[in-house]
Amino acid sequence: MDGFKKRLSESVQLRLSVTLSLAIILVALAAGVFAFASAFEETHEQQDDTLRQVAMLFDRQQMTLRYPQGPAIEGDDEESRVIIQHLGDSQQASGTTDETLPLPFPSSLANGLSTVEVAGEAFRVLVHTTARGERIAVAQESDARDKDARESAWRSLLPFLILFPVLLLVVGDLVRKLFRPIEVLAAEIDQRGEQELHRIDEQHLPLEIRPFVVAINRLLTRVAHAMDSQLRFVADAAHELRSPMTALSLQSDRLAATDMSPMTRERFVPLSRGIERGRKLIDQLLSLAAAQSASARPLSTLSVHDVYRQVLEDLLPLAERKHIDIGVESAQDVQVVFNEIDLFTLVKNLVDNAIRYTPHGGRIDLSVVLTQGWVQLQVKDSGPGITLEEQARVFDPFYRSLGTDESGSGLGLSIVKAIIDRTGARIQLGWSDEVERRGLCVTVWLGHEGLRFTT
Structure with missing residues (x-):
C-alpha cells in the first residue's frame, strides 16, 4: 500500500x-x-x-362477477x-x-x-x-x-x-x-549522443509541454555554447603551446648532438623525454578537440588497407624497438566512404595503444571484413588486456589502467571514442584469447545511414 x-x-x-x-x-x-x-x-x-x-x-x-369454483385454470399464475x-x-x-x-x-x-x-x-x-x-x-x-x-x-x-x-x-x-x-x-x-545538442522540435507537442521543451532547448543551447567554448579553449591552448614545445624539442635535439659529461647526459635524457611527452600530449589534445568538434567533414572513398599501411609506416619504429610482430592479418581489402583524417586518427590511436601495452616480443594483428552491411575493423594484441571493470572507464580522458608502467597521456582511446560517437560507429572491447582471458581485442564497426561500402 x-x-x-x-x-x-x-x-x-x-x-x-x-x-x-x-x-x-x-x-x-x-x-x-x-x-x-x-x-x-x-x-x-x-x-x-x-x-x-x-x-x-x-x-x-x-x-358480472362469478367466483371460480373447482380447480384452477391451466396456466393461471397465482x-x-x-x-x-x-x-x-x-x-x-x-x-x-x-x-x-x-x-x-x-x-x-x-x-x-x-x-x-x-x-x-x-x-x-x-x-x-x-x-x-x-x-x-x-x-x-x-x-x-x-x-x-x-x-x-x-x-x-x-x-x-x-x-x-x-x-x-x-x-x-x-x-x-x-x-x-x-x-x-x-x-x-x-x-542522443553526447555531441547531439541540436534543438528539440516542439511543434508537434501539446501546448502544455511546449514551455518545458522550450526551456530544455535553451539549456541545450547554453550547454552547446559552453562545450564549444571549452573545445576552443583546449584547441587554442594546445595550438599556442605547440610552437614553444616544438622549439624546445628542436633545441633538445641540437643539445643531444653536443658533447656532454656523463652526469649531464644522465640528467638530460629525462628532460628530453619529458619534452617529447609534452609535445605528444599537445598533439593529442588537438586531435581530441578536432574529434569532438561537431563541424561537418568531407567524406571520401578510402581503402582500409591503405590506411593500415600509413599507420604502420608511422608506428613501425615504435614496434621495432619492442620487437613486436605487427601486420595486417586479412588478405581482402575493403573500401569505405569515410573522412580520411578521422579514419587515420582512429586506427593510429588503436595501434599506438596496442604497441604501448604489448610486451617485448609480442604480436599485433590488424584485420578488416565486410559483414552484414558493416565494415568491421579489428586490432588484436598479446598484451594483458583490459578487465571488465575498467572497460567502461578507459575511454575517459587521461585515464590509464592501473598496474602499468607505460607512459602516455591517457587520451588515445578518448579520441577514438569521440570519433565513434560523432560518426555513428560502434566499438567493443574484448579478449584476444577468450580461454586465457589475455590480450586486448578492439572491434570497430563502421557504418550508419548514408555510408556506402565496396570491396
Whole structure:
C-alpha cells in the first residue's frame, strides 16, 4: 500500500487515471442508484395503472362477477394474477388464505389505492365505485409486483454495467495516449549522443509541454555554447603551446648532438623525454578537440588497407624497438566512404595503444571484413588486456589502467571514442584469447545511414 501511495504521489499519469476512475465510479454509482429507484417506482406506477384499467374495463363493459369454483385454470399464475371482487363480498370470505375467493378485504376501504395484508400476504388493492353504484376491489399480490419491478429495475442498469468498464478502459487508454508524447520525447532525448545538442522540435507537442521543451532547448543551447567554448579553449591552448614545445624539442635535439659529461647526459635524457611527452600530449589534445568538434567533414572513398599501411609506416619504429610482430592479418581489402583524417586518427590511436601495452616480443594483428552491411575493423594484441571493470572507464580522458608502467597521456582511446560517437560507429572491447582471458581485442564497426561500402 505504501508503494502505491508513493507511486500515486510521484506519477501525474497515475494520479489522473485514479482521479478520473474514482469520479466515474462515483457518478456511475449515483446514476445507477437513481436509475434503479426510478425504474422500480415507474414499474409500480405502471402496475397501478393496470389495476385502474382493469377496474375501468369492468365498469365500462358492465361485467358480472362469478367466483371460480373447482380447480384452477391451466396456466393461471397465482402470484401475478389480478383479482376482482365486490368489496361487500369480503364478509362472505370463508378461507383464511388467499387461495379462495372472495378475499377478506376490509369493507371500510376508501376508494383509491392502498396496501392491505390478507392472510399473511400483502396485496395492492384498488377500490372503485362503478356507474351502477357497486364497489369493487381490484387487487394483486405485492410480492409479485415487487419482483417484476426489481427485474425491470435491474434491466435498466444493464447499460451502466456495460458502459462502466468500457468507460474506464477508454479513460485509461486516453490518459496513456495523452502522455505518450512525453514518453516519445524522453526516449528521443535519451538516445542522443553526447555531441547531439541540436534543438528539440516542439511543434508537434501539446501546448502544455511546449514551455518545458522550450526551456530544455535553451539549456541545450547554453550547454552547446559552453562545450564549444571549452573545445576552443583546449584547441587554442594546445595550438599556442605547440610552437614553444616544438622549439624546445628542436633545441633538445641540437643539445643531444653536443658533447656532454656523463652526469649531464644522465640528467638530460629525462628532460628530453619529458619534452617529447609534452609535445605528444599537445598533439593529442588537438586531435581530441578536432574529434569532438561537431563541424561537418568531407567524406571520401578510402581503402582500409591503405590506411593500415600509413599507420604502420608511422608506428613501425615504435614496434621495432619492442620487437613486436605487427601486420595486417586479412588478405581482402575493403573500401569505405569515410573522412580520411578521422579514419587515420582512429586506427593510429588503436595501434599506438596496442604497441604501448604489448610486451617485448609480442604480436599485433590488424584485420578488416565486410559483414552484414558493416565494415568491421579489428586490432588484436598479446598484451594483458583490459578487465571488465575498467572497460567502461578507459575511454575517459587521461585515464590509464592501473598496474602499468607505460607512459602516455591517457587520451588515445578518448579520441577514438569521440570519433565513434560523432560518426555513428560502434566499438567493443574484448579478449584476444577468450580461454586465457589475455590480450586486448578492439572491434570497430563502421557504418550508419548514408555510408556506402565496396570491396
